[in-house]
Amino acid sequence: MGPTDLARLQFAGTTGIHWLFVILTMGLVPLVAVLHTRAARTRDPARRAVLERATRFWGQLYVINYAVGIVTGLVMEFQFGLSWSGLSAFAGNVFGAPLALETLIAFFAESTFLGMWIFGWGRLRAGVHVTLIWLVALTAYASGYWILVANGFMQHPVGYEVRDGVAHLTDFGAMLTNPSALLALGHVALAALTTGGVLVAGISAFHLARGTRETELYRLSLRLGVVVGTIASFFVIIVGDFQFPLLERTQPAKLDALEDPDAPWHGVLVTAMDGMTLIGNTVSTITLIALPLLWRDWLVRFKPLAYLMTAMIPFPFLASIGGWVFREVGRQPWLIHGELTVDEAVSHVSTGTLAVSCAAFLTVFLALAAVNWTLITRFALRGPDAVQLGTTDPLPDDDADHLRDLEAYDMKVTT
Template sequence: MSAADLARLQFAATTGIHWLFVILTMGLVPIVAIMHTTAAYTRDPARAATRERMTRFWGRLYLINYAVGIATGIVMEFQFGLSWSGLSAFAGNVFGAPLALETLIAFFAESTFLGMWIFGWGRLPRGVHVTLIWLVALTAYASGYWILVANGFLQHPVGYQVRDGAAHLTDFAALLTNPSALIALAHVTLAALTTGGVFVAGVSAYHFARGTTETGLFRGSLRLGTWVAMVASFFVIIVGDLQIPLLRRTQPMKIAVMDDSGVAQVQAQLVQQYGPGDYTLPGAAWLRISMDAMTIIGNTVSTITFIAVILLWKDWLVRRRPLAWLMTAMIPFPFVASVGGWVFREVGRQPWLVYGELKVADALSPVGTTALAVSCATFIAVFVALALTNWTLLIRLARRGPDATQLGAPGPATEDRPVLAF
């Protein structure tokens, strides 16, 4: 493999694995926030206690995924300097600002609010404590927004001028409102909610399939997860289709390859626009596979969750074990679809790193093939180990149920709440 292939493989593998953490984190946190809110403001003591245990259980699974995901996220941005110094040299003046803001939000604001939420059980007033988990959710999506602003510039650069061989930011508002970032943010948000909803519904259904005694807790989370997944999966398909007209304007070769027509015409158009070169996509097969995976899985999840919402009315998902096992088996589907979406977005930009301005080959750092091979193998091994650790912990604690949850140990009473309440 060439140095460019190794650098691309390293970044693709590490980013893809990191994305598995991100999509679940973004999907789970608003669901946990809804659980916490309903628990804190439910007047019936018995129902409030059940929803409290529900929040603690799902909150712990969220925290495990967040904590291990942070370890993978820390090293992501270092790769721009290690393997892609040409990108930093050309687009650092534009690209660096959203990346820095994402780091500040994810590793400072979000982590601070999350820490206060974890240690605030039984110690903070009810309203303050509920507000904290919603702030965690808000900062999680704000972090995602800044990442997509940075990525949107790579997909469809706007708000800049090239001077002395480097891009300089000239219109910050244009950068923030880049349609390539905003539509992608809506798509990612709905994909994350679909993933979180299917995860919550699937784990809850697993406990019913195994004959749980925690019927009240898991019935509530099954209903919430199924409804969230049903609504989000319906709209994620619609928002995904909204990106096609934008791609026809900004990345015509991607659409030509998908339509399997007009490739030669687009090639001639791009040669006239950007100069001589081969602008056909080297990974066209991956493009089609990823699109097919998104489409098939998206429609499958949307159909099954729609039927599941109807079955909730008769409690069939609780009483019919084959249906419960089907919901459990759906858990991996949104993860596969979301990775397919990431592949579709990135592969379809080739051969550009910054579309129309900087090619992948020109952005590569002057690093030897041997060093890149060692780096690639090491990074992938570490990331795979972290992913396996994360899912081993999630599966183990999800199977144990709420009795194994230690999140939110009781603290001293405050003015408006007793010791054992939120």
């Protein structure tokens, strides 16, 4: 393999793994926010306790995924300077701003709001606490938007001009409203919600089918997951179809490659498209069948279907990878369509250096993915009893005695 192939393999592998974290983050946090909102609004103490317990349970899975995923995002930043210096030299003036905004939102705003939400249990007013988790959700989707603005420019460059061999931004509004970015954002958002819904439904169905003391918690989680998964998986197919007229205008060669067996990357594109379509339709069909079976817990009583919901958890992730492969591979040999080829964008680095870099990056990312899913699986199987999010440890005896002394002193002073 030459330097270009190694650089592409490294970027494909690291981006694909990182995307698994992103799609779950975007899909799970709105469901956590909905549960927290319902908990804050209900006046029934018993139901509020169940909803808060559910919020902490799913919230802990979200926090695990976010914490490990943020590391993969940081590591990815090194690739642009190491392997794709030609891209930065040509288009850094254009998509440097979206990438910088994404970094500010993801690594500062989102992390700040999430930290306040994590440590706000029992310390903040209910309305403020709920607002924080919705801000986390909002910044997660804002982060995704800025990434797709940069990627949309690479798919369909708009709002720029080339001077002295370098792209310069001339219309920031055109870049922000690039249809290649906006349609992709809608598709990604619905794919994420499908992923989150299927994960919540699958874990809940597993515990209910196996038997659990947390019947009410998993029952309401199952309903939320199935409803969200059904709606999102239906519309994700529709929004996906909306992108084909745009591709006919902007990247006709991508669609031609699907029909021409002799075209480069024909096999990869067909496999990615057919796999994404088949999986998407399967998820949509199964969740639609499961929806009416929520009535009187028929879904859980028919255990094969309940376990099928659990087995379906990886499906949305696989479909998302297929969609990403189709979007990225289909525009080859262009890195920025019509302007910059992959060969022109790759750094002038030796094959040995890129081989070491590729092996190191993929090893780190695979290890992080293994850690992430090991932790998620472990805490998902243990259930709410293993939740640490939102709990507070009792004060040690010495600290408790000291606190009582301070309270007695305050009473003495005030009297």
